[in-house]
Amino acid sequence: MTPSSFTEKLIRERRARLRAERLYEQVQRDLRIMNAHLREHAITLSEQVIAQREELDIVRGHAETLQGMNTQVSQDLQVAHSEADLATLRLREAVETLADGFAVFDKDQKLVLANRAYLSVFRDFPEVQPGIRYLRVLEICAYEGVVALGETTCDEWVAAMMSRLQAHDITPMDLHFSNGVSVRLMDRRVANGDYVSLVHNITETLRYQAQLIEAQKRAEAAVEAKSAFLANMSHEIRTPMNGVVGMAELLAETSLDAEQRSYAETISSSGQALLAIINDILDFSKMDAGRLELIPQPFDLEKTIHDVLNLLATSARAQRIELILDYDLFLPTHLVADPGRVRQVLTNLVGNAIKFTESGYVLVRAVGVGTTAEGQVVTMTVEDTGIGIPPEYRDDIFAEFSQVEQKATRRYEGTGLGLAITRRIVTQMGGKLWVESELGVGSCFGFTLELPFATDQGQAEALSLPPEYKSVLLVSDHLISRDIIARRLKTCAAKVTTASNAPISLRLAAQARPNVVLIDQDLSDAKISDLLAELQTCCAGAKLVLLCSSLIEAQAARASGTAFDILPKPFLWRDFLSLLAPEAANTKLAITAPALCSDPDTLTLTRKLRVLYAEDNKTNRLVFSKMLSALEIDLHMAENGRIAVEMFKKTVPDIVFMDVSMPEMDGRTATREIRAMPEGAHVPIVALTAHALKEEIDRILDAGMNAMLTKPLKKSELWTALRDHAPPGFLPSLDR
Numbered sequence: 228m229t230p231s232s233f234t235e236k237l238i239r240e241r242r243a244r245l246r247a248e249r250l251y252e253q254v255q256r257d258l259r260i261m262n263a264h265l266r267e268h269a270i271t272l273s274e275q276v277i278a279q280r281e282e283l284d285i286v287r288g289h290a291e292t293l294q295g296m297n298t299q300v301s302q303d304l305q306v307a308h309s310e311a312d313l314a315t316l317r318l319r320e321a322v323e324t325l326a327d328g329f330a331v332f333d334k335d336q337k338l339v340l341a342n343r344a345y346l347s348v349f350r351d352f353p354e355v356q357p358g359i360r361y362l363r364v365l366e367i368c369a370y371e372g373v374v375a376l377g378e379t380t381c382d383e384w385v386a387a388m389m390s391r392l393q394a395h396d397i398t399p400m401d402l403h404f405s406n407g408v409s410v411r412l413m414d415r416r417v418a419n420g421d422y423v424s425l426v427h428n429i430t431e432t433l434r435y436q437a438q439l440i441e442a443q444k445r446a447e448a449a450v451e452a453k454s455a456f457l458a459n460m461s462h463e464i465r466t467p468m469n470g471v472v473g474m475a476e477l478l479a480e481t482s483l484d485a486e487q488r489s490y491a492e493t494i495s496s497s498g499q500a501l502l503a504i505i506n507d508i509l510d511f512s513k514m515d516a517g518r519l520e521l522i523p524q525p526f527d528l529e530k531t532i533h534d535v536l537n538l539l540a541t542s543a544r545a546q547r548i549e550l551i552l553d554y555d556l557f558l559p560t561h562l563v564a565d566p567g568r569v570r571q572v573l574t575n576l577v578g579n580a581i582k583f584t585e586s587g588y589v590l591v592r593a594v595g596v597g598t599t600a601e602g603q604v605v606t607m608t609v610e611d612t613g614i615g616i617p618p619e620y621r622d623d624i625f626a627e628f629s630q631v632e633q634k635a636t637r638r639y640e641g642t643g644l645g646l647a648i649t650r651r652i653v654t655q656m657g658g659k660l661w662v663e664s665e666l667g668v669g670s671c672f673g674f675t676l677e678l679p680f681a682t683d684q685g686q687a688e689a690l691s692l693p694p695e696y697k698s699v700l701l702v703s704d705h706l707i708s709r710d711i712i713a714r715r716l717k718t719c720a721a722k723v724t725t726a727s728n729a730p731i732s733l734r735l736a737a738q739a740r741p742n743v744v745l746i747d748q749d750l751s752d753a754k755i756s757d758l759l760a761e762l763q764t765c766c767a768g769a770k771l772v773l774l775c776s777s778l779i780e781a782q783a784a785r786a787s788g789t790a791f792d793i794l795p796k797p798f799l800w801r802d803f804l805s806l807l808a809p810e811a812a813n814t815k816l817a818i819t820a821p822a823l824c825s826d827p828d829t830l831t832l833t834r835k836l837r838v839l840y841a842e843d844n845k846t847n848r849l850v851f852s853k854m855l856s857a858l859e860i861d862l863h864m865a866e867n868g869r870i871a872v873e874m875f876k877k878t879v880p881d882i883v884f885m886d887v888s889m890p891e892m893d894g895r896t897a898t899r900e901i902r903a904m905p906e907g908a909h910v911p912i913v914a915l916t917a918h919a920l921k922e923e924i925d926r927i928l929d930a931g932m933n934a935m936l937t938k939p940l941k942k943s944e945l946w947t948a949l950r951d952h953a954p955p956g957f958l959p960s961l962d963r
C-alpha cells in the first residue's frame with residue numbers, strides 16, 4: 228500500500244468517522260429532542276392521567292352519592308307507599324265506620340266508592356256497587372220502593388232528583404225510606420268534577436224534634452193553664468178579700484177607740500199587703516208567659532207620683548222617713564203611658580226605698596230632660612238614705628226571687644219579685660232601670676222614658692200666687708224638702724221666708740208678717756197644735772196650712788180650736804193653689820153645673836140617681852152598699868146576670884155596676900142583653916172584676932161595658948167611677 232493510499236485511506240476513514248460522529252451527534256440531538264418531546268408528552272400524559280383520575284374520583288364520589296341517594300329515595304318511596312297504603316286503609320275504615328252514608332260519584336255520575344252505610348239501604352240490589360250510574364240508583368230508590376215518595380210519582384221524583392244535581396250549590400234535602408229511616412242528603416261538588424254524597428241519618432233527630440214540639444205544646448198548654456189558674460185563683464182570693472179590705476175600710480170610718488182603730492187598720496194593711504203579693508205573682512206569671520200588655524192612655528204624671536206617695540205615706544211616717552217629691556217645674560204633667568204600670572213601677576221603687584231605709588228621707592224626682600219627635604223625655608229617680616246595696620249584688624237584685632239578705636237572717640219582708648217585675652215593665656216601656664248605691668249611705672234607682680204628650684194638656688197651672696198671698700213663711704226642719712218647696716214658691720213670685728224650727732218660725736213670723744204659713748207636721752222640736760196656735764196669734768189673718776203626713780193627728784190638732792188648712796205631704800201644687808184661691812174652683816163649679824144640667828133628664832132633679840148592682844157574693848153586695856151609704860142614691864141589687872137584666876127592664880137605672888163572673892148568666896152576657904134593649908143602648912155599665920188579664924179586659928170592653936173596676940173595691944175608686952160615668956147633676960158633691 229502506498230502512503231498516499233494509506234493517507235487517503237486514513238483521510239477516508241477520518242472523514243467516515245467524522246461523518247459517523249456527526250451522524251451520531253445528529254442522532255444524539257434528535258434523540259434528545261425526542262426524549263424532551265417524550266418527556267413533555269409523558270408529563271402531559273401523566274397530568275392528564277392525574278386529572279382523569281381526579282375526575283374519576285369525583286365521578287366515583289358522585290356515583291357513590293347518587294347510589295346513596297337512590298337507596299334513600301327508594302327507601303323513602305317504600306315508606307311513602309306504606310304510609311299511603313295505611314292512610315287509604317284508615318280512610319276506608321273511617322268511611323266504613325261512619326254511621327252516615329258516604330259515596331263518591333265521578334263526573335260521569337258513576338259510583339266510585341260507597342261505604343257500608345250507604346250500600347246498606349240497597350242490600351237487596353247487588354247491582355248497586357262501584358260503576359253504577361246515579362240515575363240507576365235513583366230509579367231503584369223510586370221504582371223499587373226504597374224511598375217513600377208520598378204524593379209524588381216515581382218519574383217526577385227521579386227527574387227532580389236529577390235536576391237537583393245541576394245546581395251550583397246543591398241544597399240539602401230530607402228523604403224518608405220505606406223502612407222508617409229518615410236521612411238528610413247533602414251533596415257537594417268537588418274541583419275535579421266528582422261529587423260527594425253524605426247521607427246523614429236524622430231519624431232520631433226528627434223523633435226528638437217531634438218530642439220537643441209535643442213538649443213545647445204541652446208546656447204552652449201548661450202555661451195557659453197556669454195563667455188561667457192564676458187568674459181564677461186571683462179572682463177567688465180577691466172576692467173574699469173584697470170583703471176583708473172593704474169592711475176594714477168601712478170599719479175604720481166608724482167611731483172607734485184607738486185600739487179598735489189600730490186593729491181595723493191592721494186588717495186593712497194586711498189585706499193590702501196580701502193583695503200586693505197576689506198581684507206580684509200574677510204579674511210575674513203574666514210576664515213569664517209573655518203576656519204583659521201595656522195600655523197607654525193620657526194621664527197626669529205628677530198626680531200619679533203623688534198618689535203613690537200618698538199611698539205609702541203611712542208606712543213612711545211609721546218609720547219617721549220624710550217623703551219628698553221634686554217635680555220639675557217645666558215638666559208637662561199630661562203625658563201618655565200606661566198609668567197603672569207607671570204607678571206599679573213607682574210603688575215598687577218607693578216601697579223598697581221606704582222598706583230599706585231606717586232613717587232619713589226618700590226623694591222622688593221627675594225631671595224633663597228634653598223633647599223629641601215622640602214626646603217628652605222624663606227621668607224619674609227614687610233616692611233613699613237607706614242601707615244601700617253591696618256592689619257585688621247590684622246586678623243580681625234585678626233577677627227574679629233575688630234578695631241581698633239571706634233567708635235565715637232576713638229582717639225585711641218581700642218576695643224578691645218587685646224589681647224583676649219593675650225592670651220588665653220599664654223595659655217594655657222603652658226604658659232601662661238602673662241603680663247607684665253606696666253601702667250604708669243609700670241607693671238611687673232610676674229610669675228614663677220617652678212619653679208622648681197627651682192631646683189634652685190639662686189646665687195650665689198659675690205661675691204666680693194670688694196677690695193677697697205673696698208673702699209665705701215656710702216652717703220645716705227638713706232641708707231638702709224645705710228647699711224644694713221654697714224654690715217652687717219663688718218661681719211663683721212669692722216672698723219666701725224659711726224657718727227650720729218652731730222658735731225661729733215664731734220670731735220670723737213676727738218680723739216678716741206672712742200671709743201664708745206652711746208648717747211641716749213632722750217638725751221634731753215642736754208640739755204641732757201648740758205651734759199652730761202660737762202662729763195664729765202671732766200672724767193674725769194669715770192662712771195657716773199644715774203639711775201633714777198623718778190626717779188623724781192633723782184632725783186632732785184642729786180640735787184645739789186653731790183654724791188651719793191641711794195639705795197631704797208631699798202636696799200637689801195645684802191643690803195648694805186651689806186652697807189659696809177657692810173662689811176660682813167655685814167659679815169653675817158654678818160654670819159647669821148649669822151646663823151639665825142642660826140634660827133634659829136632669830133638669831128637674833125630682834128623683835135620686837138609680838144604680839143597679841149585679842153581684843152574686845153577699846159580702847160584696849154589703850160592702851158596695853156601705854161604701855155608697857153616704858150618697859143619696861136609689862140602689863137596686865141583683866144576684867146574677869139574669870136577674871140584673873130583668874131588673875134593668877123594670878127600673879131603667881142611670882148606671883149599672885156589673886160583676887163579670889156570676890152564676891146562671893155572667894156579666895158579659897147580661898151586658899149584651901141590656902145593650903140590645905133600646906133603653907140600655909147608652910146606659911153606662913161599669914164592670915167589676917178580679918181578672919186583671921188583658922184578654923179579660925178586652926172581652927169586658929167588647930161585651931159593651933164602658934169601664935172596669937178591679938176587686939177588691941175601694942171606696943175612693945167607686946166614687947170616682949160614679950163621678951166619671953154617672954149622668955151629671957144627680958150627685959153635685961161628686962161632679963167635677
Ligand code: ADP
Binds near residue numbers: 642647
Ligand atoms: P223584695 O220583695 O225582696 O223587696 P225586690 O225585687 O223589690 O224584692 O228587691 C230585691 C232585693 O233588692 C231586696 O230584697 C233588697 O235586698 C234589694 N233592694 C231593693 N231596693 C233596695 C233599696 N232601696 N235599698 C237597699 N236594698 C234594696
